[in-house]
Amino acid sequence: MIKTKWVPTIEHETVLISFNEMDAQIDIELAPIILWLWKQGIETTYCCQGYRGEQGADRWERVAPGAYISFAPGNHASRFVKALVAIGFPENIMSTVFNSDPDMWHWECKYNSCGDFSFVCRFPNKDISEIVNLLISNK
Numbered sequence: 001m002i003k004t005k006w007v008p009t010i011e012h013e014t015v016l017i018s019f020n021e022m023d024a025q026i027d028i029e030l031a032p033i034i035l036w037l038w039k040q041g042i043e044t045t046y047c048c049q050g051y052r053g054e055q056g057a058d059r060w061e062r063v064a065p066g067a068y069i070s071f072a073p074g075n076h077a078s079r080f081v082k083a084l085v086a087i088g089f090p091e092n093i094m095s096t097v098f099n100s101d102p103d104m105w106h107w108e109c110k111y112n113s114c115g116d117f118s119f120v121c122r123f124p125n126k127d128i129s130e131i132v133n134l135l136i137s138n139k
Contacts, residue, residue: 012027012028012029012048012049013027013028014026014027014028014031015028015031017031017034017035017038019035019038019039020038022038026047027047027048027049028049029049029067029125029128029129029132030047030048030049030067030069030128032132032135032136033069033128033131033132033135034047034069036135037069037080037083040079040083041079042071042076042079042080042083043071043072043074043076044069044070044071044072044076045070045071045072045118046070047067047068047069047070048067048068049067049125049128050066050067050068050125051125066122066123066124066125067122067123067124067125067127067128068120068121068122068123069120069121070110070118070119070120070121071118071119071120071121072118073116073117073118076119077107077118077119077121080121084131084134087134087135087138088134088137088138089130089131089134103124104124105121105122105123105124105127106121106122106123107119107120107121107122108120108122
């Protein structure tokens with residue numbers, strides 16, 4: 001069986017970010033968050049700023065409209081949550097973290113072909129600007 005890679009029908013504007021040996025084209029709204037994560041030693045594997053009802057969105061984009069960040073195996077995902085709380089993101093994030101409501105935060109656990117687990121954090125697009133503002137105010 002041939003597996004095909006899902007390619008989004010809508011491409012977001014991206015920006016190249018670099019830190020130490022890492023660099024990647026990142027969706028522009030998530031770039032400050034990903035760069036901050038890398039500077040904290042929190043490794044990510046992929047991300048998307050999500051879709052806000054843009055024209056042309058395909059079925060998958062309509063089903064999973066929120067932003068997401070996928071973390072490398074290990075404790076990177078839990079360090080992300082702890083870091084957000086440390087800079088002032090609402091402490092009740094943990095009470096909403098295991099929810100499937102698209103307006104809430106939730107997690108997916110993925111088992112990869114290397115035998116590792118990684119975590120994907122899905123969250124509402126509206127929270128991106130709040131996180132970025134907290135990062136700016138905590139510099």
